[in-house]
Amino acid sequence: MSGDRLRVVVADDAEVLRSLLRRAIDRDDRLVVVAEASNGREAVTLAETHRPDVILLDLSMPVLDGMEVLRVLASSYAIVVLTGYGEKDLGTQCRELGAKGFVEKGVPMSVVCDALVDAARTAR
Amino acid sequence: MTAASGWVPAWDPSPLLRPVRHQVNNLLAPLVVAAEILDDGSETAALLQRAVSRARSVSARLGDLLHMGPPSPVEVGLLDLITVLGLKAPFGAGALGRATVLCDAPRLLVNVLEELRALAPVSLTADVASRTFPSASPQDCLVVAAVFDPPFEVPDPALVAVPLTVPGADVRTALVCRETHLQGGAVRYDEGVLEVCLPLVVQGTSR
Numbered sequence: 001m002s003g004d005r006l007r008v009v010v011a012d013d014a015e016v017l018r019s020l021l022r023r024a025i026d027r028d029d030r031l032v033v034v035a036e037a038s039n040g041r042e043a044v045t046l047a048e049t050h051r052p053d054v055i056l057l058d059l060s061m062p063v064l065d066g067m068e069v070l071r072v073l074a075s076s077y078a079i080v081v082l083t084g085y086g087e088k089d090l091g092t093q094c095r096e097l098g099a100k101g102f103v104e105k106g107v108p109m110s111v112v113c114d115a116l117v118d119a120a121r122t123a124r
Numbered sequence: 125m126t127a128a129s130g131w132v133p134a135w136d137p138s139p140l141l142r143p144v145r146h147q148v149n150n151l152l153a154p155l156v157v158a159a160e161i162l163d164d165g166s167e168t169a170a171l172l173q174r175a176v177s178r179a180r181s182v183s184a185r186l187g188d189l190l191h192m193g194p195p196s197p198v199e200v201g202l203l204d205l206i207t208v209l210g211l212k213a214p215f216g217a218g219a220l221g222r223a224t225v226l227c228d229a230p231r232l233l234v235n236v237l238e239e240l241r242a243l244a245p246v247s248l249t250a251d252v253a254s255r256t257f258p259s260a261s262p263q264d265c266l267v268v269a270a271v272f273d274p275p276f277e278v279p280d281p282a283l284v285a286v287p288l289t290v291p292g293a294d295v296r297t298a299l300v301c302r303e304t305h306l307q308g309g310a311v312r313y314d315e316g317v318l319e320v321c322l323p324l325v326v327q328g329t330s331r
Contacts, residue, residue, distance in 0.1 A: 014150070020157040084149035091131050099130075105153035106134030109160045115132060 005032040006120045009050060011043035011069065012036075012058035012082070017105075021056065021082075021112075028113040040064025044072050054078040054120040056112070057099075059090060067097065074098025078123035080115045 008031050012018040015038065022033045034050045037043035041063040047055060057079050059066035067090075070079060080101035081094045091102045100119035103112055134149065134156075 014154070017154045017157065020154055024157050024160055084146040084153065086133070086146075095130065101130050101132070103132040104134040105149040106156050107132055109157060111132055115130075 006030060006053040006117060007032060007034045007050065008116060009033070009035045009037060009043065009046050009052040009055045011038075011040065011046075011055060011061065011066070013038050013061045014058075021109075024109040025056075025113060025116070028109075030117050031113055040066060040069040043069050047073055047077055052077065054080060054100075054116045054123070056116060057081050059083040059085060059094075067093070070094060070097040070099055078119040080112075080119045082112060 008025055010018055010021050010025070010033055012021065018036050018038070022036060025031050025033050034052055035046040037046050039062045043055065043057065043061075044064065055069075055073065055077050057066050057069055059081060060083070061069075066081060066083070070081075073079060074097055078100050079098065080103060081090075081099045082103050082105055083090065084105045085091075086104065094102050100122055101115040103115050
């Protein structure tokens with residue numbers, strides 16, 4: 001039933017974490033990762049190529065950071081920010097730029113997956 | 125998730141740790157996800173989750189341990205490392221093989237060390253580590269010092285060896301290492317420089 005799954009692009013410059021996130025998200029039968037981006041520019045390109053239902057976006061990335069990606073993509077895609085920064089640092093700014101969720105790195109993956117599903121369904 | 129804001133925090137750090145929340149999160153996030161991927165009831169998963177829990181718990185108490193003002197990101201990271209490695213690389217041979225396949229656990233450990241090292245603005249010796257973390261054993265302090273002076277290698281999945289050089293180590297530290305904590309490891313002390321190849325015992329193996 002992979003055709004019913006919400007399609008996700010994961011953008012994080014940390015290769016090990018990105019790979020782990022993909023494995024963890026793919027274990028959720030509501031979601032499937034269709035592409036991984038290692039920087040913001042790739043995230044934009046891959047979003048335009050794959051047209052995902054939702055993007056999981058890190059903020060600190062090379063080439064184009066997550067805030068810039070939000071400016072480019074948030075009007076067209078549901079985006080959940082997954083970051084090590086606390087809310088007071090960037091949360092408000094991310095929401096103003098259109099992020100549908102703002103999740104701190106280290107939360108259980110069930111919370112990340114729920115946030116992705118909520119964001120995708122809200123955007124539909 | 126807090127419905128009003130959409131903000132989902134992972135933990136509630138003490139005021140002292142809030143400035144380094146980002147560094148701690150980036151350090152622990154791969155471990156958290158790896159633990160969940162391995163959440164098949166295996167010993168490895170349970171130990172990984174313990175490592176994360178302990179690291180956070182110890183970090184949260186860091187402010188009480190230090191009397192030199194707020195901790196630096198390096199200090200927080202180092203204490204996490206002590207805590208994680210305090211489990212003595214918690215992988216049995218079978219579990220380690222499975223972890224290697226699933227999430228490349230040894231590589232993950234190396235990456236954690238690399239990330240810690242990237243945080244380090246200054247060198248840190250075993251002596252400094254022992255004064256910063258009075259409850260840590262000399263062996264723990266050497267592990268800490270190893271972060272700052274690699275090469276760090278994992279030559280054998282069953283044995284994590286940490287070659288290190290500790291500038292400024294004193295004779296007492298060298299003797300303690302040689303006589304008490306590092307049987308089986310190579311120790312050489314010369315003119316204030318301590319060179320050690322530190323074996324970390326992996327569960328299920330003997331060394």
